[in-house]
Amino acid sequence: MNSVEIRKNILSNVRRIVVKLGSSVVTTDKGLDRKIIRGLSDEICAYNKLGKEFIIVSSGAVAAGVRRMALKEGARTIPQKQAAASVGQSRLMAAYDEAFSRHGSRVGQMLLTRDDLTNRRRYLNARNTLMTLLSWGVTPIINENDTVVVDEIKLGDNDNLSALVAVLASADLLLTLTDMDGLMDCDPRVNPNACLIPVVEDLTPEIMGYAGGSSSSIGRGGMTSKLEAAKKVRMSGVPMIIAKGKTTRLISHVLEGEMIGTLVLPAKEKISARKHWIRYNLQPEGDLYVDAGAARAITQKGKSLLPIGVIRIEGEFEDGSAVRILSPEGAPLAVGLINYSSDEMQKIIGRQTPEVDWVLGYRRNDEAVHVDNLVVL
Numbered sequence: 001m002n003s004v005e006i007r008k009n010i011l012s013n014v015r016r017i018v019v020k021l022g023s024s025v026v027t028t029d030k031g032l033d034r035k036i037i038r039g040l041s042d043e044i045c046a047y048n049k050l051g052k053e054f055i056i057v058s059s060g061a062v063a064a065g066v067r068r069m070a071l072k073e074g075a076r077t078i079p080q081k082q083a084a085a086s087v088g089q090s091r092l093m094a095a096y097d098e099a100f101s102r103h104g105s106r107v108g109q110m111l112l113t114r115d116d117l118t119n120r121r122r123y124l125n126a127r128n129t130l131m132t133l134l135s136w137g138v139t140p141i142i143n144e145n146d147t148v149v150v151d152e153i154k155l156g157d158n159d160n161l162s163a164l165v166a167v168l169a170s171a172d173l174l175l176t177l178t179d180m181d182g183l184m185d186c187d188p189r190v191n192p193n194a195c196l197i198p199v200v201e202d203l204t205p206e207i208m209g210y211a212g213g214s215s216s217s218i219g220r221g222g223m224t225s226k227l228e229a230a231k232k233v234r235m236s237g238v239p240m241i242i243a244k245g246k247t248t249r250l251i252s253h254v255l256e257g258e259m260i261g262t263l264v265l266p267a268k269e270k271i272s273a274r275k276h277w278i279r280y281n282l283q284p285e286g287d288l289y290v291d292a293g294a295a296r297a298i299t300q301k302g303k304s305l306l307p308i309g310v311i312r313i314e315g316e317f318e319d320g321s322a323v324r325i326l327s328p329e330g331a332p333l334a335v336g337l338i339n340y341s342s343d344e345m346q347k348i349i350g351r352q353t354p355e356v357d358w359v360l361g362y363r364r365n366d367e368a369v370h371v372d373n374l375v376v377l
């Protein structure tokens, strides 16, 4: 199949779409770009009638708030940015609400944080809310809850958030709209002969290198963070298209299979939703260094990690926490959920499984990390 056929083939089956809009798309230097928001709602409402569902991940709260409050460049502390997001988020929602209401359609706001997507119960609650909104025909509009998170506990950027949402919602496509045409083979600001890469099959180091340090002028994430998002969705079998947002009827052009932007193909072998959550939503709380035999068993033979294979641990964790598993030299091999706390692990490192009983007085599991809870990197 050539790249045109590949694209048509992928897009013919797309029903649920996450559209991610960067700040540079939904705002101008004067504030919110209502024309873009209306145009988007026109397209989405028309497609809703054809049975397609959309989830919007929209940035723009901070940018809109900064403009509304006429805050000066450079004079922005973290609390100021958070307060700006508070002012801007309500304006952002009002703009979406007004645009969709013109078609008799409704929108619902969801503000998420990393904690919401790390805690399995909250993750599932978020999923239930999302599914209920969609079943009502309401378009969810999602943003990070900027007013309560600071950089250290942030999801990072809305590129990451949109990827996690696409997986959470079992979407068929992540469409990321930005101020660039897509992934270029070199920086177009430096080289006028830069060429757009229409299809990316795999995110090799060479492809990642094309993203360079490119960044959008107002949003947080540049092309690198878009490709990081692509890594996450493609592992879950979701294709992603990165395209320039300020284009008339962009969604229709994309869904009709026109060669716009960069299409990142889904991975041939995808991982389950649960393993995806372990790999991408959880923050590892500790490190387990394992011997060469255990490293081979995990990475090549698809086996669980037993206490006997662990050489050393670092960090403090509870049973059920996410941990990294590293080679004797410290190369990350896998992440997984541990069955024992760090205190317990200290006592059973290097022990045969039956010995765990008399060392601890009980044996919760034979495995330190069961293969079902382990994702090889």
Ligand code: GLU
Binding pocket: 022, 023, 058, 059, 060, 061, 062, 063, 085, 143, 144, 146, 156, 157, 158, 159, 219, 220, 221
């Ligand atoms: N949540 C931020 C906002 O709405 C944007 C973060 C981002 O663009 O990655 O302003």
